[in-house]
Amino acid sequence: MHDLVIRAGTVVDGTGSPGRTADVAISDGVVTDVGRINERARQVIDADGALVTPGFVDVHTHYDGQATWDPLLSPSCWHGVTSVVMGNCGVGFAPVAPDRHEWLIGLMEGVEDIPGAALSEGIQWGWESFPEYLDTIEGQRRVVDVGTQVPHGAVRAFVMGERGARNEPATAADIEAMAEIVRRGIEAGALGFSTSRTLAHRAIDGEPVPGTFAAEDELFGIGSVLGELQTGVFELAPAGVLGEDLAAPDKEVDWMRRLAAATGRPVTFALTQNNADPGAWRRQLDLAAEAAAEGVPLRPQVHGRTVSILLGFSTFHPFNFT
Incomplete structure (x- = not known):
């Protein structure tokens, strides 16, 4: 006798095969x-x-704070x-100095519109x-499995303090220190490193997130850790997603491709469409x-649906995009 049988559903098994009507038996999980x-x-x-499928893996979430207190991680579990994979777009809550707690909250609130009070x-x-x-x-x-990445914004502020928060250029010593933090994070179990270069991502005070204007020596210096360890992904929200720089999409792909080739590790980026340059x-x-x-492992993150933002006077985003 089976523990559970799911009968007469349309089974879509994730292999690319067409869906088919079938029963699924489960015993001992x-x-x-x-x-x-x-x-x-x-x-x-x-x-x-109904559809019967394997569990979905959401590779782009921002549960970094919620995961520390919520066992459900709703609404994904519904x-x-x-x-789920979190720590995307260079924002997260570690590493953190004791006097930077509220600053990191403001960073996440501004970028993802997650209420800072919560x-x-x-x-x-x-x-x-x-x-x-x-x-x-x-x-x-x-109730769900989680993985996370080391976020550039938190690392930059931890190593460089206000210089990092204000997007000042990193010195060679800064880059070495940031790379070491990323190394320790990945060795401890992080899935990779993330950053953001788009002006769409701003802290609650309106300032671009740390790392937005990072030079290639910083990006490649940190990314080299992935190559040395031969594990982990380099994830980013690239410049130009709002159409603020029409040359940015091609320039971003150029350095991302070179980084992926140099390290042998996947570089994955948000692929979006904007009105200024629809193609x-x-x-x-x-x-x-x-x-x-x-x-060369250069991999766009392609949305499975139209992406939308809820705008209102109770949120930060209406003012962020003006």
Whole structure:
């Protein structure tokens, strides 16, 4: 007898095969059979008219604060998501100096419109280093799996203080220190490193996030850690996503491609369309395809749906985009 049989659903297994009507049997938490199942089960779910799929992996989330207190990570868990990746776009909550707690909250609130009051109340700040943050995440009970990346904004501010927060150029010593923090984070279990270069991402005070104007020596200096360790991804929101610089999309792909080639590690970036240059996304996609054909792991993050932003006077974003 099976523990569970899901009957008559449209099974889409994630391999690229067409969906098909089938039953799915589960015992001891493991899928044991897919097809026509006649055996009895302790529990039966009638999935006629519904899709039956593996759990979805959401590679771009911002649960960095919520993951420290919420075992559900809603709303993702309500929609078939069983694994999430956070620490995207260079924003997150580690490493952090004791006097930078509210500053990092303001960074996340500005970029992602997550209420700062909720973050201030929910985050207990039982860490300073990135490995300590991972320990905090590991200690939480939860219904979905989580992975995270080392965020550039937090690292820059931790190493450079106000110079980093104000986007001043990094010195060689700064870059070495940031690279070491990223190294320790990845060795402790981080999935990679993330940054943001778009003017769409601003802190609650309206300032561009740390790393927006980082020079190539900083980006490649930190990215080289991934190559040395031969693990981890380099994720970013590239410049030009709002159409603020029409030359940016092509320039961004150029250095991202060179970084991926130099390190041998995946560089993944948000692929978006803007009104100022509606065809830029196609050029970036074609350039990424050319890179892939040469064995260079340059991978756009393509949205599965139209992306929208809820605008209102109670949010920061209406003023952010003026």
